[in-house]
Amino acid sequence: MTALGKLFRTTAFKLTLVYLTIFAMFAVIVLVYFAWSTRRLINEQITQTVDAEIVTLQDEYDIGGIRRLIFTLDARSRRPDSYLYLLTTAAGEGLAGNVGSLTAGVLERSGWSETAYRKLEDLEQTEHHALVKIVQLSGGFRMLVGRDLEERDRMHDVVISAGRWSLAIVVILGIAGGLFVMRRVLQRVDAMTATTQTIMAGDLTGRLPIAGTGDELDRLAGNLNAMLERIEALMRGLQEVSDNIAHDLKTPLTRLRNRCEEALRTAEDEAQYRAALEGTIEESDGLIRTFNALLMIARAESGQARDNMRDFDAAEVARGVGELYEPVADDKGLVLTIDAPAAAPVRGNRELVSQALANLVDNAIKYAAPAVVPASSSPEIRISAACQGDRVLLTVADNGPGIPEADRARAVERFVRLEQSRSQPGSGLGLSLAQAVAHLHGGDLRLEDNQPGLRTVISLPRAGPGPAVAGDLARLQPPASAG
Ligand SMILES: Nc1ncnc2c1ncn2[C@@H]1O[C@H](COP(=O)(O)OP(=O)(O)OP(=O)(O)O)[C@@H](O)[C@H]1O
Ligand SMILES: [Mg+2]
Numbered sequence: 001m002t003a004l005g006k007l008f009r010t011t012a013f014k015l016t017l018v019y020l021t022i023f024a025m026f027a028v029i030v031l032v033y034f035a036w037s038t039r040r041l042i043n044e045q046i047t048q049t050v051d052a053e054i055v056t057l058q059d060e061y062d063i064g065g066i067r068r069l070i071f072t073l074d075a076r077s078r079r080p081d082s083y084l085y086l087l088t089t090a091a092g093e094g095l096a097g098n099v100g101s102l103t104a105g106v107l108e109r110s111g112w113s114e115t116a117y118r119k120l121e122d123l124e125q126t127e128h129h130a131l132v133k134i135v136q137l138s139g140g141f142r143m144l145v146g147r148d149l150e151e152r153d154r155m156h157d158v159v160i161s162a163g164r165w166s167l168a169i170v171v172i173l174g175i176a177g178g179l180f181v182m183r184r185v186l187q188r189v190d191a192m193t194a195t196t197q198t199i200m201a202g203d204l205t206g207r208l209p210i211a212g213t214g215d216e217l218d219r220l221a222g223n224l225n226a227m228l229e230r231i232e233a234l235m236r237g238l239q240e241v242s243d244n245i246a247h248d249l250k251t252p253l254t255r256l257r258n259r260c261e262e263a264l265r266t267a268e269d270e271a272q273y274r275a276a277l278e279g280t281i282e283e284s285d286g287l288i289r290t291f292n293a294l295l296m297i298a299r300a301e302s303g304q305a306r307d308n309m310r311d312f313d314a315a316e317v318a319r320g321v322g323e324l325y326e327p328v329a330d331d332k333g334l335v336l337t338i339d340a341p342a343a344a345p346v347r348g349n350r351e352l353v354s355q356a357l358a359n360l361v362d363n364a365i366k367y368a369a370p371a372v373v374p375a376s377s378s379p380e381i382r383i384s385a386a387c388q389g390d391r392v393l394l395t396v397a398d399n400g401p402g403i404p405e406a407d408r409a410r411a412v413e414r415f416v417r418l419e420q421s422r423s424q425p426g427s428g429l430g431l432s433l434a435q436a437v438a439h440l441h442g443g444d445l446r447l448e449d450n451q452p453g454l455r456t457v458i459s460l461p462r463a464g465p466g467p468a469v470a471g472d473l474a475r476l477q478p479p480a481s482a483g
Pocket of ligand 1: 293359363364367368398400401402403411412416417418419420421425426427428429430431432454
């Protein structure tokens with residue numbers, strides 16, 4: 001598209017055109033009104049003065065008869081810049097005055113009329129126009145008194161030509177101003193387009209230029225920049241996650257492969273092959289678990305899991321998870337206590353919440369269990385569910401080694417396993433899932449010091465009457481029928 005074509009297609013140009021048309025129409029209306037009212041004013045002035053003149057002349061006629069009127073008219077006709085006068089007999093024969101010729105038929109009409117005329121002394125000159133009044137005098141005489149209209153017409157011409165000029169100036173200035181504004185807008189839009197093209201080409205660091213005027217384009221650019229900032233952060237996160245996944249799945253896969261190779265090389269009898277195969281199945285199960293955890297996190301983070309939001313009792317979930325892990329805890333010499341006496345209503349995905357809680361209990365058992373099972377005073381793991389204001393808190397507390405404060409934020413990230421727990425199996429996804437589930441429900445996951453040990457808390461919005469339910473849960477489907 002040519003530069004001019006681009007200019008003509010801009011909104012600014014179309015707006016300029018609309019404003020210009022409206023303005024020009026307005027100017028024309030004002031002009032017509034002005035011309036019309038000056039004309040009316042001059043006409044009024046003429047009729048007033050002519051009427052007054054007629055009154056005086058009629059007085060003269062009443063006092064001194066036709067002779068005196070003829071005498072007065074002759075005298076007045078000779079004055080420079082005088083009125084127009086004509087006195088005739090009933091037959092139309094001229095008696096006095098300064099009018100030489102008139103438009104035919106004017107004299108026969110009484111009252112006001114506009115007529116062309118020539119003065120008596122310059123009959124060969126061009127015609128002029130006049131506004132005249134004809135009165136019938138007693139005795140059959142007719143008298144015409146009038147005023148030349150040249151002044152009025154000149155005034156009219158002046159108004160019209162001034163109007164034309166101002167209209168032309170309005171249009172020219174309007175177009176020039178419009179072009180100036182359009183060029184500025186176009187330049188900025190072009191700069192924005194150029195930046196978006198580099199962004200589309202893959203450079204996410206590009207930002208739209210901001211002129212600093214605080215106008216609507218600046219606000220738009222500001223918002224788009226904020227959006228780009230967010231997209232860039234998300235992309236970086238995604239990149240890190242996929243790097244982590246690739247890296248952390250490579251190790252178990254390599255291990256799996258090496259185990260098979262080793263078996264092929266060294267196994268001699270069926271028993272050894274069987275043992276090797278069992279090992280690979282175990283390793284594969286670990287991989288499948290990791291994939292499942294990743295999928296669950298992805299589901300929770302993308303909000304897909306919102307489809308299964310229902311009202312349920314978190315206390316019941318806590319009791320269920322506790323009972324499930326009791327034998328395992330027992331085996332490891334841990335005392336597991338469950339403290340969930342009262343109902344703790346939550347609206348959400350029951351399976352995900354219970355998986356998140358199970359992850360926390362699993363951690364507590366894995367990392368807080370003593371190396372040697374003590375003979376007395378067993379270490380304790382405490383699972384509790386309780387309401388606190390408009391929140392429901394699901395807590396798992398142990399008194400193992402805990403996590404140093406500096407490491408707590410990191411421990412929640414995907415695939416992060418702290419140095420001291422490398423001896424335990426795991427892929428570093430348990431806390432990530434718990435956090436993703438908490439966020440999905442409009443809540444959060446906190447790691448706290450249990451002095452000694454770790455206390456992990458999943459805090460969720462409490463369901464039930466009132467505005468306690470998190471904003472984006474509120475618009476979800478109604479609770480499932482009881483049961
Ligand atoms: N109760 C706890 N006591 C001490 N350290 C803990 C505890 N819970 C978690 N951690 C530390 O936080 C790390 C991350 O925990 P997370 O549950 O995310 O992964 P994981 O337990 O190592 O593996 P996964 O849960 O995927 O099997 C753990 O590796 C461990 O170092
Ligand atoms: Mg874990």
